[in-house]
Amino acid sequence: MKKIISFLLVAVMLLALATSAFAAEGETVEITVSAKGNPGFAAYQIKLGFDAAALELAAVTEGALSAGGMLDVNNAEGLVLFVKNGANIEGDGVLFNATFNVKGEGNYDVTAALLDAYNEALVGVDFELVVNVVKAPEHVHEWGEWVEIKAPDCDEYGVDQRTCATCGETETRQGAKPLGHAFGDWVDIGNPNYHQRACVRCDAVENEGHKMVELKELEKTEEIDGFLVTIKTHKCEVCGYTVEGLDKIPLTGDITPVVVGSAVAVIAMITLAGYMLKRKFAL
Ligand SMILES: [Zn+2]
Ligand SMILES: [Zn+2]
Ligand SMILES: [Zn+2]
Known part of the structure; x- marks a missing residue:
């Protein structure tokens, strides 16, 4: 007995699976549409929802649950009609597979809505549709x-x-x-060996030995405890660090310069030692 199906909207179930977005032309979207909670049907009409600017329905092939029936597809509309005579189809499973060609950019989601379903007794039945994406366009x-x-x-x-x-x-x-680093100017930080500069952006600092030059005009001679002591002044030409003392003030900053007070004592001792040495060899 041939069944006439009146496509009343008894149940509309929408299920969307995201395969969103942007794919290269020539790619395909392949889905399966399955029935879940099927009470037994003999005919169904399902509408596939898709963005017609992005996809075109290329093919619909039967799934296990539609075997032995008749599938009729309106590709442009995305309508899939199925009829099988003889007995109700029971159980859950794949109703059909659908393949879409990618036409252009857009939305690659596909939905399936059960517009109508009937059993052998022409009583409307309802079940859930599940859309599974078998192959989605590779997202670019x-x-x-x-x-x-x-x-x-x-x-x-x-x-x-x-x-x-x-x-x-x-x-x-x-x-x-x-x-x-963005270092500022070299600064005298009171260190006898080196001056320092700091980065204006971070807390990095850099040291460099003083570049000591003798200030001839400040040289002076003093008589201390019977010795003639020459006191010279050296100044770092970079940072201005200044020290008075012996001639032997380090120029590289490795040795702590002798400052005035002790310089006097040291030079006195050196001069005395030299004097005694001279006398010894003179003998
Ligand atoms: Zn992306
Ligand atoms: Zn820095
Ligand atoms: Zn310096």
Whole structure:
């Protein structure tokens, strides 16, 4: 007995599976539409929902649950009609497989709605439709411009990031080169060996030995405890650090210069030792 199906909207079930977004032309979307909670049907009409600008329904083939029946497909409308005479089809399983060709950019989601279903007694029945994506187009990211999300500092690279306009995924890469330290001027920090400069951006400091030069005009001679003592003044031509003392003030900063008070005593001893040595050899 041939069944006439009046496509009344008894039940509409929508199920969407995301296969969102952007794919290359020539790719396909393949889905299966299954019945769940099937009370036994003999006919159904299912409407596939899809973005016609992005997809075209290329083929519908029967699944296990539709074996032995008659499938009629309106590809443009996405309508799938199934009729089987003889007995109700029981149980859950795959009703049909559908393949879509990608036409262009857009939404690649596919939905399935059960417009109508009947059993052998022409009584409307209802069941759930489950759409499973077998093959989705490979997503091709639509990357935006690289944006600096962390600026470089003295010794670390910055970080750039870009975002896919379609799926929102982000990607980072090494950003701008480290800037290097931005040192200020050399400063006298009271250290007898070196002057120092600091980075204006971070807390890095750098030391460098004084570049001592003798200030001839400040040289003076004093008589101390019967010895003639020459006191010379040296000044760092870079930072201005100044010290009075012996001629042997280190120029590289490795040796702590002798300052005035003790210098007098030291030079006195050296002069005395030299004097005694001379006398010894003179004998
Ligand atoms: Zn993406
Ligand atoms: Zn720095
Ligand atoms: Zn200096």
